[in-house]
Every structure is written in C-alpha cells, then in structure tokens.
Amino acid sequence: MAESSTEQAVTDIPAPGPVPDAPSGDRKPHVSWSGLRPLLLRLHFYAGIVVGPFLLIAAVTGLLYTATPQIEAVVYRHELHVTPHGEPWALAAQVDAARKAVPEGTVFSVTPATGRSDSTRVVFDKPGLPDNYTRTAFVNPYTGEVLGQERTFAGWWLPVRAWVDGLHRNLNLGEFGRNYSELAASWLWVEILGGLALWLTAPRSRQRIRRVFVPQGGPKSRRRTMSWHATAGVWASIGLLGLSITGMTWSVHAGESIGKIQSALAGPSPALSTTLPGTAGKPKGAGPVKDVGIDAVVASAHGAGLRGVLNVSPPAEAGAAYVVKENTRSWPERHDSVAVDPATGKVVDRADWADYPFLAKMTSWGIDAHMGLLFGLANQIVLALLAIALIAMTLWGYRMWWLRRPTRTAGFAVGRAPARGAWRRLPGSFLAPAVLLTAVIGYYVPLFGLPLLAFLVVDVIVGARRRRRAERPEVAA
Numbered sequence: 075m076a077e078s079s080t081e082q083a084v085t086d087i088p089a090p091g092p093v094p095d096a097p098s099g100d101r102k103p104h105v106s107w108s109g110l111r112p113l114l115l116r117l118h119f120y121a122g123i124v125v126g127p128f129l130l131i132a133a134v135t136g137l138l139y140t141a142t143p144q145i146e147a148v149v150y151r152h153e154l155h156v157t158p159h160g161e162p163w164a165l166a167a168q169v170d171a172a173r174k175a176v177p178e179g180t181v182f183s184v185t186p187a188t189g190r191s192d193s194t195r196v197v198f199d200k201p202g203l204p205d206n207y208t209r210t211a212f213v214n215p216y217t218g219e220v221l222g223q224e225r226t227f228a229g230w231w232l233p234v235r236a237w238v239d240g241l242h243r244n245l246n247l248g249e250f251g252r253n254y255s256e257l258a259a260s261w262l263w264v265e266i267l268g269g270l271a272l273w274l275t276a277p278r279s280r281q282r283i284r285r286v287f288v289p290q291g292g293p294k295s296r297r298r299t300m301s302w303h304a305t306a307g308v309w310a311s312i313g314l315l316g317l318s319i320t321g322m323t324w325s326v327h328a329g330e331s332i333g334k335i336q337s338a339l340a341g342p343s344p345a346l347s348t349t350l351p352g353t354a355g356k357p358k359g360a361g362p363v364k365d366v367g368i369d370a371v372v373a374s375a376h377g378a379g380l381r382g383v384l385n386v387s388p389p390a391e392a393g394a395a396y397v398v399k400e401n402t403r404s405w406p407e408r409h410d411s412v413a414v415d416p417a418t419g420k421v422v423d424r425a426d427w428a429d430y431p432f433l434a435k436m437t438s439w440g441i442d443a444h445m446g447l448l449f450g451l452a453n454q455i456v457l458a459l460l461a462i463a464l465i466a467m468t469l470w471g472y473r474m475w476w477l478r479r480p481t482r483t484a485g486f487a488v489g490r491a492p493a494r495g496a497w498r499r500l501p502g503s504f505l506a507p508a509v510l511l512t513a514v515i516g517y518y519v520p521l522f523g524l525p526l527l528a529f530l531v532v533d534v535i536v537g538a539r540r541r542r543r544a545e546r547p548e549v550a551a
Contacts, residue, residue: 259321340431
C-alpha cells in the first residue's frame with residue numbers, strides 16, 4: 075500500500091530526483107505503461123503513508139465489529155432468548171406488560187418474537203435519550219415477564235454493537251469523527267486500484283505472475299515483504315473495493331452525492347402513505363378513534379404476505395395508519411411494507427421490495443454485506459479475513475518504507491519517496507482529461523479530492539525548495 079504492489083518494483087524505482095523532460099524534436103510524449111507507472115507509484119506511496127493510519131484504524135475496528143453478533147448472543151442471552159412452553163400471550167398483552175415497565179416512554183415500534191425461543195421487543199421513544207437512541211424492553215412471550223431493558227441504537231442495535239459500530243464509524247466522536255471513516259473509504263479504492271495497476275504494469279514472466287498469487291518465502295527482506303503485500307492485495311482486492319464503495323454510500327459528504335446520482339439514474343423508490351383514505355386535508359387529530367389492536371394488524375400484514383422479522387409502528391396521530399415493515403436483512407432480503415387502517419384492520423397501502431429500483435437494491439445489499447448481515451456467518455468470516463488482510467497490507471507497507479532507508483545506520487531516517495516529475499512524460503491529450511476526471515471525482519468525493527489537493531500543494535512546495543537549494547551554489551559562484 076505504501077509502496078508498489080509487486081516484487082519487480084524494487085528494481086524499477088529510480089533514484090530520487092526529477093524525472094527528465096521529454097526529449098526535444100519531432101518525438102511527442104505518448105501514453106505507455108512505463109510512463110504511467112512512476113506517477114502511479116508516487117501516488118500509491120504518498121497516499122499509503124498518509125492514509126495508512128486511517129485504514130489501519132478502520133480495519134481493526136471493523137474486525138472487532140464482525141464478532142458483535144456472537145458477543146451480543148452471550149452478553150444479552152437472558153434477554154434475547156426464552157424457553158418455550160405452552161402458547162404465547164397475545165401481542166397486545168405483551169406490549170401492555172412492557173408499558174408498565176417503561177411508563178414514561180411512548181411505544182415507537184414492536185418486533186414480535188420471530189422464533190419459538192425468541193423474546194418480543196417493544197421499543198420506546200423516551201425523553202432524555204440521544205438522537206437515534208431508544209429504550210427497548212424484552213418480553214417473554216409465554217409469561218409476559220419483562221426480561222430486561224436496554225438502550226438501543228436505531229431501534230435495533232444493542233449497546234455492545236452500537237458502541238463498536240460507533241467506534242468503527244466515527245471513533246465515538248459524533249459527526250466530526252465520521253470524517254475519519256469517510257477518508258479511509260474514499261482512499262481505499264484508490265490504493266487498491268493503484269496497487270493492481272502497478273502489478274499489471276510491472277514487466278514479469280509467468281513465474282513472476284505466479285509469485286504474486288503465491289507469496290515468496292526465503293529470508294526476511296524488503297523483497298519478501300513486498301511479495302506478501304502484493305499477494306494479500308491481489309486476493310483481497312475485490313472485497314476491499316466493495317467495502318470502499320459501500321462505506322461511501324452512507325458517509326456524510328460522498329454519501330449525499332452518491333444518493334443524488336442514484337436517484338437521478340434509478341428514479342424514486344416506492345413510498346408508503348400512512349394517511350388514511352378520506353382524512354387528507356382534515357385537521358390533525360381528526361379521524362377514527364377505533365383501533366382493532368396490534369394482533370389484528372399483524373394478522374393483516376401476514377395476510378398481505380409479509381413474513382420474517384416484522385417491525386410494527388403504531389399510528390403517530392389520529393388519521394394515520396399502522397406501519398408494518400419486513401426487516402429480514404439476510405439473503406434473500408425481505409423489505410415489503412404495508413399501511414393498515416387501525417379502525418378496520420385492512421391494508422390501505424403497500425410498498426414492495428420488488429418494485430424498488432435495481433440500484434436501490436444494490437445499495438441495500440452492499441450495505442448489509444458490509445455489516446455482515448446478508449449471508450450470516452459466512453459473511454462475517456469474509457469480512458474478518460478482509461480486515462486482517464488490510465491490517466497486514468498496511469503494516470507491510472510501512473515496513474517496506476522503513477527498509478528503504480538510505481543506510482542501515484540511518485537511525486530513525488525514513489525511506490525515500492519515488493521520483494518527482496513523472497507527469498512530464500505524459501502528453502497533454504492524456505493529462506487534460508485525466509485532471510478533469512479527477513476533479514469531478516474530487517468534487518463528488520471531497521475527502522478524496524481535498525487530501526489529493528493537499529498532496530499536490532505540499533509536493534509543489536517541497537519541489538520548489540529543493541530547486542532553490544540546488545541553485546544556491548551557482549548563485550554564490
């Protein structure tokens with residue numbers, strides 16, 4: 075990551091110093107892999123050095139997050155699971171039991187027990203809680219006993235997962251901290267694609283190609299470290315690119331841009347109306363006061379074809395409908411939702427997952443895969459392996475940088491950077507559209523664009539200082 079992804083790069087990297095201008099005469103610069111390679115190498119190097127710590131933190135916290143389902147199953151087993159016996163109570167009676175345990179809360183949603191050994195979740199909106207946090211009571215469906223209460227995030231995540239997720243997403247520093255994870259996601263794809271490009275542009279025989287897929291053994295050296303760095307990058311590239319893209323979809327800055335582009339390309343997703351027929355335009359509070367009850371509402375949702383994990387939200391006000399949503403996030407996903415008239419128990423509107431645009435479905439699948447939900451344990455194992463690979467690649471990258479010190483006795487001197495001025499070898503017909511494309515990407519992905527601009531400014535300043543130092547002896551003479 076902080077260096078080339080291939081063994082051959084050890085011999086390809088030129089000594090520090092400016093790259094000579096293109097030769098004069100009729101020969102015009104042209105685009106070639108040998109011309110692009112030094113530029114890619116310099117970008118890969120500097121991006122790896124600067125962004126590496128953010129990638130390392132994201133990988134370590136992501137690795138911890140992959141284990142949260144198993145941790146929660148142990149920590150909250152007395153609240154999540156029950157011993158089935160007899161027939162469960164009516165859902166309304168279970169909700170009443172939860173209300174008695176949380177008298178100051180307002181019922182926000184109810185998740186009926188999915189399996190025979192699962193508890194029912196009653197989620198309350200309670201004064202004094204932070205944004206997006208709720209209070210959840212866990213009820214034994216067979217006895218009505220409230221097994222416990224927990225502060226939950228987004229109505230679902232228990233404290234352990236909420237804390238680890240916050241650590242991974244924003245270091246538990248709030249909105250400001252989200253810049254760290256967005257920076258990591260915005261540069262991960264650049265590092266991966268840059269490393270693959272360096273691998274593809276390095277001249278090699280079939281044996282060297284095999285060595286990229288199978289790391290070299292032998293004595294410890296920079297060459298062996300680079301081999302392991304390249305091998306891990308090749309094997310993990312597709313998965314890490316997926317994590318980078320899905321990570322940006324719900325980021326603060328890039329996520330908003332991606333959402334606008336997605337909406338423009340795919341069109342709007344189906345929207346569920348909760349306004350009851352005949353109540354549009356009436357004052358708030360007007361409407362039927364009769365309520366068939368939550369059990370009848372769930373029965374109507376089942377009759378409409380909803381299955382799996384259900385979230386039932388009571389009407390927010392008179393004249394509004396119950397909302398029942400599927401929340402099955404494992405494959406195949408189920409996200410149908412219906413609006414149910416509380417006076418009659420009839421379904422008055424629905425939004426089906428099948429009607430969502432393909433891009434919206436892809437976004438949902440990608441996010442759920444990123445969170446380890448889509449394919450269960452197999453999904454978690456793949457995420458853990460990707461996190462371990464990214465940790466190893468980052469550390470190997472820094473080790474290569476360290477081993478590239480000018481001398482073994484250089485103390486804390488760091489490795490040399492690849493040569494400057496590689497862009498001079500490229501024709502304007504290539505540079506102009508490349509700069510334009512980079513500017514467009516930087517506009518929509520600002521935590522890619524702004525650091526890249528900072529790299530360029532620093533590089534120009536450093537280059538100017540070096541030129542002045544080189545000219546001083548001539549001036550003195």
